[in-house]
Amino acid sequence: MHKERAAHAKVELIVVGQRGGPVMTACGLTPLRIERGPTSLAGLKEAVKGLANYIDREYTSGKVAAVDLVYTRYQSISECVPTIMRLLPIEPAILPAVPPEMQFQTYLSDSQLIAGLVSQYAYISFFQAAAESYACEQASRLIAMDGATRNTSRIVDDLLNSERRERQHEITGQMLEMIASRVNLVEE
Template identity: 30%
Template sequence: MTRLAEIQAHLDSIGELRNIIGAMRSLAGMRLQETQHSLPAVRRYAEAVAAALASTLPLMREPMTERALESAPRAVILCFSEHGFVGGFNERLADAAERALSPQDLLFVLGTRGATLLAGRGRRIAWSRPMATRVAGAPETVRRVTSELYMRIARGEISRVEAMFARRLEGGAPTIEQRLLLPLDLTLLAAKQPRYPPLHNLNPIRLHEMLMAEHVFALLSEAAVESMASENAARFAAMGSAHDNVSKKLDQLRQAEREARQNEITTELLDLITGASAQGQGQGEEIDRR
C-alpha cells in the first residue's frame, strides 16, 4: 500500500471516530439538559418534605439525636458514574472521599466505575449498585439503597448516614458536597419549623417517621440527580475536547494527504521525464549506429 493510500485509510477511520465522538457529545448534552430541567422540581420536592418534617417537631417529645447509635459506624453513600468518558469525574470524588473517610466507615457505592476504582485503591465496599443513567431511573436506585440502609440501621450496624456527590456549578468547576442524611439536622429543620403544630390524624410518632423516611428519600434523589447532571457535564466537556483533538488530527492528515498526492504526482512526472529521456537517448544511439 502506498503512503497516500495509507493516509486515506487513516482519514476514513479517524473520520468515523469523530462521528462517534460527536454522537456521544450530543447524547451527553441531551442528558445534561434533561437533568438540569428536572433539578428545580427535585429541589422543591426536597424542600417541601423538609418543611413538612419540621412541622412535626413540636409533636415529638424527644426528637432523634446524634447520640442514638453512637457506637455504630457511619455509612457514606458515594455517587459515581455508571459509564466512562467522564474525564476526572470519578477520581475527584474518590480523592475527596479518601480525605473524609475513616477506616471503619461503611461504603455504599452507586456506580460500577466507582466501585471498581475504590476496590483498586484497597477500599472495602459494604454495598454497591449500578448508578441510574436517566432521571427516571433515580427513584428506583434510591429506593434500593434506602432499603439496605434501614435494614442495617434496624440491626444497629449504622449510627450516621451521609452522602457525597458532585454538584455542577454554572460557569465553574464542579464541587464535591457532603450531606448529612441521618440523624436529622435539627438546626436546619428548626429554621423551617412553623409557629403552631399542624393538625393531624396519624399518630405523631408514625407521622414523623414517615416524613423522615420521605426526607431521606428526597435528599438522596436530589444527590443522585445532581451527580448525573455533573457526570453528563463532565462527559460533554470530555467529548468536546476529544472532538477538537480528532478534528486537529484530521486537518494534519488532510495536509499530509495533499503532500503525499503531490509527491506521487511529482514522482510520476519524473518517471515520465526519465523514461522519455531514456527513450530519446536510445533512439539517438540507434541513429548513430546506422
C-alpha cells in the same frame, strides 16, 4: 441515643456505581454493598427508591446511627465538586422555626409523622444527590466526546494536509520529468 450509638458504631460504605467499588477498595475501604449506577433518569428514580428504603429501614431499626452522603455536586459543565452531607440524624438547625401560635392538625401520631417526614427527607436528599451526580457524569461524557471530536477533526486535517503535500510532491516530480524530457529532446 444516636450520639451514643455513633460513638461505638463502625462505618459501613454503600457505593453506587461499578467504578466506585474498586476505587474505595484501593483506598483501603471495603464497601458493604455496591449498587449498580443508573444509566437513565428512569433508572435513577428506581435506584434512589431502593437505596432510600434500605437506609430508612436500617436507620429506623437502630442498626445505623448516622448517614452521611458523599456525592459529586454539579457546579458547571467543567466542574463537579465532591460533597459530603450529613443526612441522618437531621440537624435541628436546618429545620425552619415554627411560630408557637401555629397549630397543626394531624391524623398520625407524632412518631409516625416524624418517621414519614424523615423517610421523605431521605428520599428527596438521595434523589437530589443522585441527580447531581448523574448530571456530573453526563457533563464529563459531553466534555470527553467534545475532546474526541476535536481530536478527530485535527487528525483529519493532518491527513488532508499530508495528502495535499504528497499530491504536490507527485505533481512536482511529474513536472520535472516533463521538463527534463523536453530539455533532452531539444538537445538532441
